[in-house]
Every structure is written in structure tokens, then in C-alpha cells.
Amino acid sequence: MSVHDFIRERFFPHMWCAGCGHGTILNGLIRAVDELGIRKRNLVMVTGIGCSARISGYVDFHSLHTIHGRALAFATGVKLSRPELHVIVPMGDGDGLSIGGNHFIHAARRNINLTALIMNNRTYGMTGGQFSPLSGLGIKASTAPYDNIDNSFDVVELAKAAGATFVARTTTFHVNQLSDLIKAAIQHKGFSVVEIFTQCPTYFGRKNKLGDAPQMLQTFKERTVPVGSPKKQEDPSLIERGIFVNIERPEYCDEYQKLLERTQEA
């Protein structure tokens, strides 16, 4: 099957800017779903609000475009009522970690079998390039013209600490790893998080003089290393990508089913 069998072609060309990495994530996600051989009718995509959230409109799966930051809450409802469906929840950095920060940590704590993708472009692109909880120190944004003084979250550490049982990170430059990690995340039983660095040349790139989309991708290539690479010891500012956590713990829907069976027997 080709990519075109999984998208709603009538909405193309999509609304993302030229060079926006979100399209590359859509591309990688579709390849992952294709390679896994999951039927479209067994897939649900739930998104919140933002540039990233528009992804649910472009895929030909069951899709829910919900309210800002609450995609995981809606997804939890879908999964609990229909545990046999695969539920994928792509979120932006602001949508997922700021507005939806609480939903994120609690979905991780419950270890509910959802696939959360954090499309991290380090800014609120749709509303004009405000800084987000993942922008980081010293970053320029429309709301931080003289440098951002907020520390950023580390999504991997946050997800680990909150109890996610699969945590990975990659970038839109590493397209083979991108689809492989999404595949592994979908197959994992439990709450899985994949953080994907994606470029916003329109706001984040322009405000911080990072060049055009190809230059921003080059930066992803140069500033990231595979997990456990010796280069990380030499230069601690490099960011690791790969799988950080992959463990088994009781899953929420299973536990709920067991509880139902036990109480109905009594």
C-alpha cells in the first residue's frame, strides 16, 4: 500500500508551512502503520489543538480533534470503552506538556495502553510563536523578545518519572528511526511516549536565526547522538535519541477488566 491509501487526499496540500517537520511525522507515522499491517478501522487518532493537532484531519483513520491539552483525556475514554482499538495521540509541546501537562503525567502514571507522540517544535506555531514549556533558556520567542528565562522540561525524564513504560526520542531528520520508534511504541503494551524534535522554520527558526528547514534538520543531525554513544561523554550538550525505557507493568484496561470480573463474581 502507498502513503496515499492512508490519507484524506481532499485536504491536501496540507495547511502546514513550507519546511514544517509535522508533515515528516505524518509521513513516518503512516509508514509505521503500513508496515505493522494495522487495518484503518482499528486505529483511532485523537488530537487536541495546535498545528500538530491538525494531523488527525489528514489521516484516514477514526479521528477525534478535541479540545486544547485534553487529547489524552478523550483518548483514555476511547481506550477504556474499546480496548481492542489502537489509539494514537499526537500532541504538540505546548498542547501536551503545558495545557495538557496534568493529563500527560496521569496517563503515564496509569500506564494505559496509548501511544503518545510529542511533536516538539519548541514553540506555539499556530498562535504566533510564543515560548512553550519546551523552548528552554535563552530562546527568543514572540513573547520573549529579550530571551526566555524559563527552564524547559525534559520529556524523556518527565515521562520516565511519571511512570511511562515505553519512552523514546528521535528527530524529523532520522526518518527511518522515526517510523521504527513509532512502530515499537504502537506495539508496546502500556503508555508509550515518543518525543520527536520537529522544525518550525516560520517561528522558532526565524526568531532564533537557525536558518531554513534544511539547516534546522542539519542541526538535528549534528546535535543528537544514539543512546549510549561515547560522544555524549565528550560533549554533554549533545541530546540522545533512541529508546530510553521499555518495561512491562500492569496495564490499566487489563486491570479494569480484572476488577470487573472479580466484582461481578462476588
Place this chain on the structure above:
Amino acid sequence: MAKKKLKQHVINRNWCKGCGICVSVCPKKVLELDELDKALAARPEACITCKLCEKICPDLAIIVETEEVDEEAKPHE
């Protein structure tokens, strides 16, 4: 053994936004942007069908079509 060989690059000019990502990632410099800033396979003969352009294109505008070629057909020495 069957080997993959390039058939053609199918580029959807209506979807391409001319970001130039495909041009920058191609290891063999096969692609260029034309005068309208649309991706164009300028040197298809150099293509090694790695499909990096197809996989990274944010506009889903490139498909690298391949065909199987039978290496047994070649004279073997």
C-alpha cells in the same frame, strides 16, 4: 538475486511547497528545485533508490517508484 532499480520519481507539484529538504538530504544530488521552486528529479540516473526524499518530504509529494531487475540475466564472470 532481484535488485531494486529506479523506475521514476513521481513528484506531486501541487503538493510540493518548495522547502528544499529533499534537495538537501539526497546523498547523490539527484533533486533540484525548478524555477517555480518545485522539486524536480534533475539527475535520475544517479538515484540509488534510498527513498530518503520520499520518507522525509513533509508534503508527501514524492514517491520513488522502483522495479525489480533480475541480476541473473547479466553475464556472470
